[in-house]
Amino acid sequence: MKEFKPTIIAFLCRWSAYGVADVAGISKTSYPSNIRIIKVPCSGRVSPLHILQAFNNGADGVLIFGCLEGGCHYIDGNLRAIHRVKQLKEILNIMGLNSDRLEMYLVGSCNLNKLVNYMKEFTERIRKLGPNPLKLKEG
Amino acid sequence: MKKIAIISLMSDGGCHIAFLDIHEELLQLLNQVDLVHSYMTVDRKDIPYNIDIALIEGGVRTTHDIELLKEARSKAKILVAMGSCACFGGIPGLSNLYDLTSSLNYVYRETPTTIKGVIPHENVPNVIRVAPISRYVKVDFQIPGCPPESKEIKDALVSLLKGEIPPQPTKTVCDECKLGPPKKKPKRLRRIYEPPEPNTCLLEQGYFCMGSVTRAGCGAKCPHAGIPCDGCRGPAPKALDQGASILNALITLAYENIKEFSLKRHSAYFYRYSFASSIIEDLIRKRLVEKK
Numbered sequence: 001m002k003e004f005k006p007t008i009i010a011f012l013c014r015w016s017a018y019g020v021a022d023v024a025g026i027s028k029t030s031y032p033s034n035i036r037i038i039k040v041p042c043s044g045r046v047s048p049l050h051i052l053q054a055f056n057n058g059a060d061g062v063l064i065f066g067c068l069e070g071g072c073h074y075i076d077g078n079l080r081a082i083h084r085v086k087q088l089k090e091i092l093n094i095m096g097l098n099s100d101r102l103e104m105y106l107v108g109s110c111n112l113n114k115l116v117n118y119m120k121e122f123t124e125r126i127r128k129l130g131p132n133p134l135k136l137k138e139g
Numbered sequence: 140m141k142k143i144a145i146i147s148l149m150s151d152g153g154c155h156i157a158f159l160d161i162h163e164e165l166l167q168l169l170n171q172v173d174l175v176h177s178y179m180t181v182d183r184k185d186i187p188y189n190i191d192i193a194l195i196e197g198g199v200r201t202t203h204d205i206e207l208l209k210e211a212r213s214k215a216k217i218l219v220a221m222g223s224c225a226c227f228g229g230i231p232g233l234s235n236l237y238d239l240t241s242s243l244n245y246v247y248r249e250t251p252t253t254i255k256g257v258i259p260h261e262n263v264p265n266v267i268r269v270a271p272i273s274r275y276v277k278v279d280f281q282i283p284g285c286p287p288e289s290k291e292i293k294d295a296l297v298s299l300l301k302g303e304i305p306p307q308p309t310k311t312v313c314d315e316c317k318l319g320p321p322k323k324k325p326k327r328l329r330r331i332y333e334p335p336e337p338n339t340c341l342l343e344q345g346y347f348c349m350g351s352v353t354r355a356g357c358g359a360k361c362p363h364a365g366i367p368c369d370g371c372r373g374p375a376p377k378a379l380d381q382g383a384s385i386l387n388a389l390i391t392l393a394y395e396n397i398k399e400f401s402l403k404r405h406s407a408y409f410y411r412y413s414f415a416s417s418i419i420e421d422l423i424r425k426r427l428v429e430k431k
Contacts, residue, residue: 044391048383048402052418056425083394087386090403095419096426134425 006060006126008035010119011050013043015073016109017065023112031116032123035063043067043104044077048088055097058135061126064104065115071108078106098129141191141300144176145221146211148204149231149269150197154222155179157286158194161293168293171300190215192299194292195272198224198231198415203264205275212276217299220278221292223285225271227373228415230285232269233407235415235423239268268424269415280304283354285371285412291356311375312350312368316359319343319350325393328400335365342392347400347408352378352385373413380418382409 012018018039024031040046043066054062064085066078082104089099105118145155159179161168174180175187186207193215199205212218223229234242243266248256272278282295298305313319321343329335329345341348341362349370350362361368370381378384386402386409393400402409410417 047387049380049387049418052380052383052422056418056421080390080394083390084387087390087402090401091406091419094403095422097422133429134422 004127004131005034006123006131007058008032008061008063008123008126009054009059010035010037010063010065011040011043011046012037012065013067013078014039014041016067016071017107017115019109020107020112020115024116027112029112029116031119034123035119042072042074042077043081044072044074044079046081046084048084051084051088051102055092055101055132055134058132060129060132060135061101061103061122063119063122064102065118066104066106068106068108096133100125100129101132140173141171142175142187142189143172143192143194143296144174144186144190144211144215145178145194145196146176146186146207147178148195148197148207148225148272149200150222150224152179152196153286154196154224157284157289158221158292160289162289164293168296172296186210186214188214192217192219192296194219194221195225195278196221198228199267199270199272199275200231201264201266205267208272208276217279218276219280219282219295219299220272221282222287223283223371223373223412226273226281226283226416227413228269228271228420229412232271232413232415232420233411235268235420236406239266268427271416273416281307283371283373284357288357307376308355309376310355311378312353312355312357312359312362312372315355315357316340316350316362318362321392324396326396328397331366337365341365341367345393345397347385347389347405349381349385349409349411351388352381369408369411371412373416381413382406382417382419385409 012021043064046064051062064081066081072078085104089102092099092102103122107115176183193211220226243258247258282291295305319340321340323343325343325345327345335341335344346367348367350368352375353368353370354372354375357372374381389400414420
């Protein structure tokens, strides 16, 4: 059987996580290649609509990175994102998706190791959960 | 003489009444057209051939509805979805929150007043999940609303008869409302029975007003009368999905002060008219396909 390669959509805040992920190449560290990064101005920009649509289009997991608490460039964007994620996790279970498929982490703007660890940890978790049960079979 | 037919699927006839409520102007309209099929006004059971405009009232609930809908599509040149049930699934769409067998069981067997109930199974069409008609046939034009404004139906018919496609509103109810925009964040959640303050945005006072994600065209009648908008006209073009968008807006506006609301608890409010065409419904349907 072919090894399962999860498709993970990651929303990265441009003020912290995106900058950190940018440096990954220079510092010669690597993050899992199946993570597809989307740059957002702030984690508060990520609407429930984006997350639901990601799952609807076949993502196996959705990851959101925001700034540390109190460190948001737009005052409270990351706190809003935390609330959105909390609300969505409640209903993911009803829809037959494990709520572990959605996660939000807070990282500082110079924590490369932390970011990479989170990414690896999440990829491993999704690999254990298996593919998105709602993904339409190909062909 | 052009032919118009009104075909009724899962519905309560409210849109039909809204059509008849065009009132005196209906007489001018009837000079140009022939109403050939309409169960309230015309005594004809079958759908005639070569209809110019077919107005579909109500969504799809049974296999019979699908047959009727496909027949209407094959006989009509222009097919118009009239009312929120036809456009988005409407209030009956909320039954999709529950499993089909469990809701049938509840309705026919488990209600407190039922003794030895049986689910009807002989000579009746199968019940399926509620769906907007656009899931089964091509829809040329939508007139949303619960019920739609009579003037809107008339305007749409007049321009469709001329061969033009009437313009669709692209704004939201908030754009038409005189009360807004909200000037400060709401302090607490309010229910409809509490009287609102005059000339203040309802969202600002703590009511769940769906105006910011609902399509314009009604003139914001409900907010002006002190009743929060419940989103009967479906999602605005840019909102895509009413519930997810209003959740987004509410968290932005009120996450510090109001802790009670959640999508799980208030899904019947956020998705009152558009659950059957929401992204969540898409996800549930895919899961059901997977199970088979």
